[in-house]
Amino acid sequence: MKITFLGHSCLLIQANGKTIITDPFIRANELAKHINVTDLKPDYILITHAHQDHTLDVEEIANQSKTTLISNWEIVNYFEKKGIKGHPMNTGGSWNFDFGKVICTLAHHSSSFADGTYGGNPNGYILEVENKRIYIAGDTALFTDMRLIPLTIGKLDLAVLPMGDNFTMGIKDSLIASDFLECKTVLAYHYDTFGYIKLDKKLASQTFSENEKNLILLEIGQSMNL
Ligand code: NI
Numbered sequence: 001m002k003i004t005f006l007g008h009s010c011l012l013i014q015a016n017g018k019t020i021i022t023d024p025f026i027r028a029n030e031l032a033k034h035i036n037v038t039d040l041k042p043d044y045i046l047i048t049h050a051h052q053d054h055t056l057d058v059e060e061i062a063n064q065s066k067t068t069l070i071s072n073w074e075i076v077n078y079f080e081k082k083g084i085k086g087h088p089m090n091t092g093g094s095w096n097f098d099f100g101k102v103i104c105t106l107a108h109h110s111s112s113f114a115d116g117t118y119g120g121n122p123n124g125y126i127l128e129v130e131n132k133r134i135y136i137a138g139d140t141a142l143f144t145d146m147r148l149i150p151l152t153i154g155k156l157d158l159a160v161l162p163m164g165d166n167f168t169m170g171i172k173d174s175l176i177a178s179d180f181l182e183c184k185t186v187l188a189y190h191y192d193t194f195g196y197i198k199l200d201k202k203l204a205s206q207t208f209s210e211n212e213k214n215l216i217l218l219e220i221g222q223s224m225n226l
């Protein structure tokens, strides 16, 4: 599985011959000017919640490829009205797609579209692909039910956690999240895009290494293999 960071909460995941993009927000991201949205033709777009910094480029990307949206009922309905097909899920549910299994988990945040439309509850997702299991937390606070993930679903190979603080967890809480998740390898996202969420990367790396955890901070456009 290859994971490329496209800035903010947008990941491009290539696995089992399929491409999945999470929370596309590229055109309005000053830090991601070198990423060409027109080149992106994913098989799936996975959306954690309706906020604009997670959905802005959904229509553009979906209209240039045969994409299926995966998100909650409300978000899939919203985009189906715009002619984009989707697979609706909701918290606690799982589904086997052609690239692997997706499990829809809790997130503690809010979820509304820029036009005020209700976006349902925010979610995180677990992806089981190519014998690996990754948790994509979405925008969330720390919550103790994260402990249920290794207990009920199994061992994680990677946890993707928001780390920019202000709207989500910050460094300290994401470290505790990795304890709850029993996952030593963390990929940080949702930082630096706006003034509110500047991440002290040195402090973050130091905090994780002092606790014998592996924090991955990718440059925008940079990839990792799992
Ligand atoms: Ni949000």
Ligand code: MN
Pocket (backbone or CB within 6 Å): 051, 053, 054, 139, 167, 190
């Ligand atoms: Mn956000």
